[in-house]
Amino acid sequence: MKNDFLYIEISNQLGELIKKQILQPGDRLPSVRNLCQEYGISMNTAKRIFLELEAQSLIESIPQSGYYVCRQPVRRLPLPDISNPSGKISNKEPEELISRVYANIGNTALTRFSVGVPANELLPLAKLNKELINATRNLADGGTAYETLQGNEKLRRAVAARSIYWGGNLQEVDLVTTAGGMNALSFCMMALAKAGDTIAIESPCYPGTLQLAKSLGLKVLELPTHPITGIEIAALKKVVTKINLCLLVPNFNTPLGSYMPEENKQAIVHLLAEHKVPLIEDDIYGDLYFSGHRPSCCKAFDTEGMVLWCSSVSKTLAPGYRVGWVAPGKFKDKILKLKLVHAISAPAITQEAVANFLTSGHYENHLRQFRRILHSNYQHYTESIAAYFPEGTKTSRPQGGLSIWVEFDKGINTTELFELAMKQKISIAPGRMFSLQDQFENCMRLSIGLSWSEDLKRKLKLLGNLAKQIKASR
Known part of the structure; x- marks a missing residue:
């Protein structure tokens, strides 16, 4: 008291x-x-x-x-509530909704607030194209041959060298390359669990992760998550003896953009290690911090090899290249066996091109500019949402990453908003997509990876007006 x-x-x-x-x-x-x-x-x-x-x-x-x-306290809206999943296993996947949203992933006629990747004009495409040409010249057989099972050595060395920024101190031998981040997560789940096992995750959670876990027959346990600090450790402690593995996105997860404090990361690693529960760490957004320094990873506190650190360049550099990797700790042999069976090799040319880009200095230059753009976009979005969205709207406060989470009052259903917005050639990601439970129906995720313009501001205003229409009709 x-x-x-x-x-x-x-x-x-x-x-x-x-x-x-x-x-x-x-x-x-x-x-x-x-x-x-x-x-x-x-x-x-x-x-x-x-x-x-x-x-x-x-x-x-x-x-x-x-x-x-805060520099602009008047313009900032309240935070969304801490999520409150039921604590029970559920498999109510909104398959039809997810299919409708992602059916338009490549439709350039739409304003795609729904797609959590950078817009093409924000990527260094010309420099990447040069590296692709160099890769075909430098690789044996022009890049048509298989890579070694563990993956391109130059790429693994470059990723290992960058791990010093977050306390990883990895070596190239610690890494296995994959065909993108989701491929890395897939190998990890298959290596660590079997059908019927339980995986603990944040709530809300990226739909692709939910679909992957369900496709492998895993039971998904969603845990309360704070919009700023991430998963609630007390909730994890209550269920740690009932789970077989855990998957977290500690740095700027989608859709909340939450950032787990360093002491929380350390506490979670120690808690899970004590109970022999492996942790899959998805660090795909870790390089997209808005200010300060590159945040640490859970892997930095791993002394027993129980953390499988996964990442890729899909959110920072080249979504379509499908270049990712995993530092699987004590589970490396299992991952290599799975890769041999399911893939044999990751694409040689794109691995080589990305490796060259990482080691040339171009990547850091690109990231510095890209992070400034994302931070500026976030500020533009929050100002527009505060100005045009219905009273009572709440927004997350990401400190990095590619998305902002919007919570309306209970009278606004974002699946209905999605249908209305599509008629105006605007696509959003309704909140129900981010859970296997009946929750977040009054929420949505908006991508901030688009190029800001007056037209984008106008589209946000239109989206706010549509939400007001729904609210007025109740």
């Missing part, structure tokens, strides 16, 4: 300092540790205070940097 009182009292004190502009927009707040020392409170209470201030749109967290007073 005392901690609850302090949490409310200190939150109100800091909130008043911000509202009275004693603390100015952009000012840095004390660190969690300093707040503990100043007020004589626990770390958990201090973190709770910062989360409450974030929920009130008063402060924002910058990875590896700290907490700051």
